[in-house]
Amino acid sequence: MSVDLSIIVPLKNEEANLSNLWARLEPVVRSLGLGFEVLLINDGSTDRTLARALEMAQAIPELKIIDLSRNFGKEAALACGxxxxxxxxxxxxxxxxxxxxxxxxxxxxxxxxxxxxxxxxRRSREYQGLLDRAFTRAFYWLFEHLSAVKLPPEAGDFRLLDRKVVDALNALPERNRFMKGMYAWVGFRTLGIPFTVEHRSGGTSSFSPLKKLGFAFDALTAFSNLPLRVWSVVGAGISLAAFLYIVVRIIRVMVYGLDVPGYESLLAVMLFLGGMQLLSLGILGDYLARVFEEAKGRPLYVVRERFGFTEDKQKRATRRVRKVA
Structure with missing residues (x-):
């Protein structure tokens, strides 16, 4: 049967939500009258998510399951799908x-x-706390002003992609992936439709504040080199300020005979410059780490096993025939 619609669902400890998800998803998809498949990507779940998905797949031929060897993150799970x-x-x-x-x-x-x-x-972010909302607004403001790629406001990973868009995404080679930025980068004819974000059906989110902070920094460095270039401007400004300060001190000593201030001001300047150097080296190191990760050429994810794929069944049957022979 031809597949008109593929639905990708990354899963991380979603055992409590699978039954409710299928109960709402099945009548909607079947009403479309399209040949479809649902790909469940188990991204290193530690509960019974995989077991529950396999139980459901026994009675639902449209369900296909990909079990990753460990938790690779949502971006990698989407790329796998x-x-x-x-x-x-x-x-x-x-x-x-x-x-x-x-x-x-x-x-x-x-x-x-x-x-x-x-x-x-998203129509609103009422489902988030005040701190999360403030962090999200700050991230999107920074991304808009630092990156040449413009993200649609309040758009996330809930979207439909034409086959041409999927093929373009699959052709992008980078390992450090920020999918929202990649969606915008590939372009194509796009349209946004509003929706209301519902509360979680069950379980708790595994996206901690620390992970959000790291994800935000990865996204900014993946789509902008301004954090690297800005330090040239900062360095030039500090150098100019230091030069003007030296000129002023020399003039004051020559005209008024005032002594140069003591070691406190010198210590403050040294600490300030040292902090700026460490910060710039840290940003440079992050970009260098990205180059190192890409140069190693490791796969974005590793699949432990796939369930429900016809080609896998054919391969297993071929191996059994060879063993018998």
Whole structure:
């Protein structure tokens, strides 16, 4: 059967949500009248997510499961799903039901109108705390002003992609991936449609504040080299200020005979410059670490096993025939 629509769902400890997810997703997808597949990417879950998914797959032939060898992160899990999806259109969505499946008919309708990327736009972030909202606004403000790639406001990973977009994403070679930036970078004809983010159906998010901070820094350095270039401006400004200060001190000594201030001012200047140097070296080191990671050429993810894929069944059957022979 041909696959018109592939749905990618990364999973990390979502055992409590799988049944509710399928209960809401199945009637919506079947009502579209399209051949479909649902790819569940188990990204190193430590609960019974994989076991529950396998139980469901026994009665649902459209379910396909990819079990990664460990937790590689959501960006890698999405990349894995895109590389395995066969549909003419591919939808990525979370497994905690914060992305309502009932949005899919409108997404598909817009895709049929000719839009090659249809992304869902949050109406609000009331589901987040004040601190999370402030951090998110600060990140998007920085990204907008530091990067040449412009992100659609309030757009996330809940989106439908045409096959052309998926092929373009699969062709991008980098390992340190910020998918929202990559969606914007590849371009194509896009459209945003509003939706209301729901509360999690069950479980708790594994995206800690520390992970969010690291993810934000990775995103900024992946799509902007301004943090590197800005230190040339900072260095030039500090050098100019230091030169003007020296000129002023020389003039004051020559005209008024005033002594140069003592070691306190010298110590303050040295500490300031030392801090600036360490900060700039840290940013430079982060970019160098990215180059090191890319140069090693390690795969973005490692698949432990796949379930529900026809080619895997054919390979296992071939191995059994060879053993018998």
């Amino acid at each position: 895109f590389s395995h999806a066969r549909g003419a259109a591919v939808v990525s969505m979370d497994g905690d039901l914060q992305h309502p499946p009932e949005m899919l008919p409108e997404m598909v309708a817009r895709w049929r109108e000719g839009y090659e990327m249809v992304y869902a736009v």
